[in-house]
Amino acid sequence: MAGILQQSLRCTLSGGRSLFSTLTRDATRSWTLPGIAASRRNASASSKIQVEMDSSTGIAVVTMQSPPVNSLSLDVLTEFCISLEKLEMDRGCQGVILTSSLPKIFSAGLDITEMYGKSPEHCAEFWKAVQELWLKLYGSSMVTVAAVNGSSPAGGCLMATSCDYRIMADNPKYGIGLNETQLGIVAPFWFRDTMVNTVGNRVAELSLQLGLLYSAPDALRVGLVDQLVPEQEVLRTAKDTMAKWLAIPDHARQITKSMMRKPTIDKLLSHREADIANFVSFITKDSIQKSLKMYLEGLKKRKN
Numbered sequence: 001m002a003g004i005l006q007q008s009l010r011c012t013l014s015g016g017r018s019l020f021s022t023l024t025r026d027a028t029r030s031w032t033l034p035g036i037a038a039s040r041r042n043a044s045a046s047s048k049i050q051v052e053m054d055s056s057t058g059i060a061v062v063t064m065q066s067p068p069v070n071s072l073s074l075d076v077l078t079e080f081c082i083s084l085e086k087l088e089m090d091r092g093c094q095g096v097i098l099t100s101s102l103p104k105i106f107s108a109g110l111d112i113t114e115m116y117g118k119s120p121e122h123c124a125e126f127w128k129a130v131q132e133l134w135l136k137l138y139g140s141s142m143v144t145v146a147a148v149n150g151s152s153p154a155g156g157c158l159m160a161t162s163c164d165y166r167i168m169a170d171n172p173k174y175g176i177g178l179n180e181t182q183l184g185i186v187a188p189f190w191f192r193d194t195m196v197n198t199v200g201n202r203v204a205e206l207s208l209q210l211g212l213l214y215s216a217p218d219a220l221r222v223g224l225v226d227q228l229v230p231e232q233e234v235l236r237t238a239k240d241t242m243a244k245w246l247a248i249p250d251h252a253r254q255i256t257k258s259m260m261r262k263p264t265i266d267k268l269l270s271h272r273e274a275d276i277a278n279f280v281s282f283i284t285k286d287s288i289q290k291s292l293k294m295y296l297e298g299l300k301k302r303k304n
């Protein structure tokens with residue numbers, strides 16, 4: 001424990017605020033990244049992540065705005081990562097609220113089309129970006145609150161559970177959970193660890209084996225979310241909650257967060273390459289590609 005604390009202190013005191021990053025902060029105050037990821041990758045120039053920084057409160061609202069379902073494509077992941085990195089390095093930003101601009105959907109999770117029919121190289125690049133976002137969000141030294149204003153399966157649930165606190169819209173039609181087994185795929189160890197750290201081992205095992213998507217009331221019951229409020233109050237409640245968290249002495253809170261999360265983060269950091277290789281070999285298997293194809297077709301059929 002003493003070792004963890006010492007490491008946390010060094011991490012916190014070294015200037016870079018992320019619990020895993022060694023980045024140092026600069027004085028930039030630019031909050032929107034219109035098309036940065038997109039222009040890098042020569043794709044559409046519209047921004048999929050909107051960042052609104054209120055310098056009077058130190059709170060940034062990060063809004064996913066990637067219709068139709070906020071699926072986490074390589075572009076979205078890249079832009080999200082850059083935005084978080086900039087906020088992490090801004091001394092004026094103390095807390096991040098993560099939400100969605102889409103009615104009824106927080107995030108549909110990883111973009112399945114990035115994992116279906118793609119080359120091993122593409123799959124490796126995609127998975128690296130998924131790892132990177134989780135490391136940045138789970139390892140953020142800022143206070144992070146998820147304002148879950150719609151359904152949040154799989155990777156969407158991972159994003160929410162990577163935050164410090166979850167407020168969900170009180171609507172039984174919205175589902176949240178790690179439903180990977182329903183797609184015939186397996187959530188990796190760091191998805192599992194994030195779930196275990198949130199709801200405990202027994203609920204996590206049931207959730208993961210059965211690929212359970214919990215309705216909002218059930219998610220509250222098992223501790224997957226911390227609070228339910230009427231939909232129109234989700235963001236305001238997140239801001240009120242953030243203000244309470246920011247009233248805690250920041251240094252003590254950051255060290256405590258690091259103490260709780262660092263072992264989980266370190267596990268992925270020390271197995272990153274193996275995790276990528278494992279993902280690529282798994283996802284490119286014919287049987288898994290077949291499962292993804294059937295799942296995608298099922299999604300499309302549901303509409304008709």
Ligand SMILES: CCCCCCC/C=C/C(=O)SCCNC(=O)CCNC(=O)[C@H](O)C(C)(C)COP(=O)(O)OP(=O)(O)OC[C@H]1O[C@@H](n2cnc3c(N)ncnc32)[C@H](O)[C@@H]1OP(=O)(O)O
Nearest residue numbers: 068071108109110111112113153154155186279282299300
């Ligand atoms: C070692 C190996 C490790 C492997 C680990 C892999 C870990 C994977 C994690 C993941 O996150 S996988 C993704 C899991 N996500 C889901 O299962 C959600 C699927 N989507 C839905 O349930 C619904 O779409 C929704 C989110 C509840 C929204 O429903 P709604 O009725 O509003 O919209 P739809 O008509 O269903 O969808 C619109 C449009 O979007 C496409 N789409 C939906 N989800 C995804 C997605 N995750 N990726 C890509 N595309 C998605 C859907 O097919 C529709 O497309 P079109 O028919 O309009 O072309």
